[in-house]
Amino acid sequence: MKLVNSHLPARRAAWFSFLTLSSFLFLTLVCSQPTSAGPADTLRVNPALEELFVDPAFYSVLEDPTGRLTLDDVRQPARYRQFQAGNRLPTTTMEHPGAAYWLRLVIRAEGQLSQHWYLEMFDSHLNSVAFFPADGAAPTITGSDLPLLTRKFPYKNFLFRLPLQADQTQTYYLRLVSSSKTTFLSRLRTEQPLAIHFQTEYGLLGGFYGVLLIMVVYNLCLYLFIGEQTYLRYVLYVLSCSLVFLSEDGLGFQYLWPEYPALNELIVAGSPILLLLTFSYYARQFLDMPQRLPHFDRWVRGIVFMSVVGLVIDAVWLHSGWGFWFYLLPYGLIYYAAVRVWQRGQRTARFFLLAHALVAISVGFLILRKLGISTFTNTATVYSMNVAFVIEVVVLSYALGEKIKAIKDATIRAQDKLVKQLRKKHLVQGQLVDQLQRNQELKDQLNTELEGLVAQRTDELRQQSDTIAAQNRELLQANGLLALQSAAIEKLNTELQRDLQEVKTARVLSKEVDFGEFSQIYPDKDACLSYLANLKWAEGYQCRKCGHEKYCDGREPHSRRCTKCRYVESATAYTLLQKCKFSIIKAFYAVFLIYTHKGNYSSQELSRLLDLRQGTCWSFSQKVLEAMRRRRHAPDFDENEGWTHVLLDATSTEPEESVATETMVQE
Structure with a gap:
C-alpha cells in the first residue's frame, strides 16, 4: 500500500498534463481554420472586407538557388510557368536557407475601395525582402540584415502598402532570402483593423514585458534583502527569456538596436543558448538536484554542456535551422528530475511541473512552425509562449516564496526541537545539582567525623613537628645562601x-x-627573509590587490597569500631587493656598507668584498643611493633610524607578476 501511494502524485501530474495538452490542442484546432478568399489563385478584396489571411492556395512560389534572377527574369513566360501554388508544395517553408524565393500574389479589387490595403509578413527574421509593386514603382528593399530605416513603416514585422486599383487585377512580387527555415505566412489588412491590431498587440506585449520587469525587480530585491542565491539565478533566467522574446518578436530590433542588424543577428543566435544555460543554472538549484539527485545532476550538466556546444556549432558553421532539437534532451531531463524530486517529498516541485507543462505546449507549437506545419498557426498559438511564460514567471515566483517559507518553517521546527532538547538538558542539570547537594551534605558529615580523628592525630604529630621545624629552619638558612649565590x-x-x-x-x-661577522647576524637566506618580512609587515598585512587583511603562508619561504583573492606576495616584493640577481645576504651587507658610509663606498671595493662583478655592484649601489635619497625626503624620516629602513623602498621597482619569477640567484 505504501508503494502504491508513492506513485499517486506522479499519476495525477501525468493526467493533469494530458488534459491540459488535449484542451489546448482542441481550442487551437477550432481557432486555426483558414479564411477563404475566393477562387483558386486570385485574392479578391472588396469594400466589405477588412482583413484577409493569405492561404497557401492564393500565392505561388519560385525557388532561385542561384539568387541571381531579377524581376524581369521571373516575368518571362518560361519562368512564369515554373511558379508553383503554395498548397501544392511539399512544405510551406523555405527549405533551403540562403536561397532566394520569389513569392507571387495576384490580387483583384472588386469595386471602389474606401481604405488602403497593406501586406504584413509575419516572420521578422527574413534576411532580405524585396517588394515589387504592381504599378512599376521602385521596389522596397529591406530585411533583418539592413537597419530599420530601410523600412517605410518602422514596424517589427515587414509591412508593405498595396496600391490597389478598383476593378483591376494586379500582380505583386516579393523576393525573400532567409538564413534559416521559415514560412511564407502573411496577412492582408486595411488601415482601421491594422491600427486596432497595433494597439492590441503592443498593449499586450507591453503588459507582457511589464510583468517580466516587475518580476525581475521583485526577485532582485528579494535577493538583495534575503541573500538567497536562487532569486538571483531566477532573475538571470527571466532576463535571458526576455532577450529571447525581444529577438523573436522583433521588438528588440524595432526599439533597442534598430541601427545594428549584426547585433540583432548575434542576439537571435545567442539568446537561446543563454536561455538554456540560465534555465539549467536556475532549475538545478530550485530543485536541489546536487543534494537530492547528485549522480543525475552530473549527467544533466554534461548534457547541457554538449547541447550548448552543438548549438554554437550550428549557429556559427552549420546554419541547419534544426538547432532547436538540442533543447529537447536537457529540458526533458530537467523535467524528469522535477518529477523525481516531487516524488521524494519536495512540494514546490509541483509548481515547476505545472509552469513548464504550459511552456512545453507552446514550444511544441513553435517546433511545428519551424517544421513548416502551419495547421495550428494562428494568433493564439503564435503568442501562446508569451502567455505560458507569464504564467510560468508568476507561478515560479510564488514557488520560490513557498520554498523559502518551507525552509523557514523547517528552521523554526529545528529551533523548537532544539529548545525542547535544551529544556530536557536543564531538567537533567537540575537533577544533577540536587544530587551534588546531597553528596555535599554527606561530604560535610564525613569531614566532621574526620576532623575529630585528625585533631587527635594532630596533637600527636605536633610534638614531632616542633623537632622537624627546628631542623627545617637550619636547612632554610643554608638554602637561602645558596639561592643568593x-x-x-x-x-x-x-x-x-x-x-x-x-x-x-x-x-x-x-x-x-x-x-664574516655580518653573516653571524644574518647567517643565511632564511634569516634575511624572516627579518625583511617582519620589517615589511610590522604594522599588519594588507593585500595590495583587494585590501583584505587575512592571509596564509605561500609556497615560497616567508611569502603571504591573500585568503580572499589568492594573490601571493613574497617578502622581497615591493622592496629594494625585488628581482635582485645575487645572494640576499650579500645584498644586505652591501646596503649596510653603503648606508653606514653615507653613500661614499666605491663599487670596486664593494666588488672585492662581495666577490661580485663591478658592474653589478655599481648598478646596485645606484639603486641604494636613490633609495637613500628618497628616504631622506620622506615625511616619516628619522635621522636616528636604522639602515634597514632603506630596504623597504620600492619606488624603482615594478610590481611582481608572480612569486615564482622572483628568485635570488647567487652569482
Missing part, C-alpha cells in the same frame, strides 16, 4: 650575554664589521 651567577651571565650582543650591534653601527 645562584641568582648572582645567573644575573652575571645575563649581563655578559647582553653586553656581548650590544658590542656586536655597536660594531655593526660603527662600520667595524666585516662580511
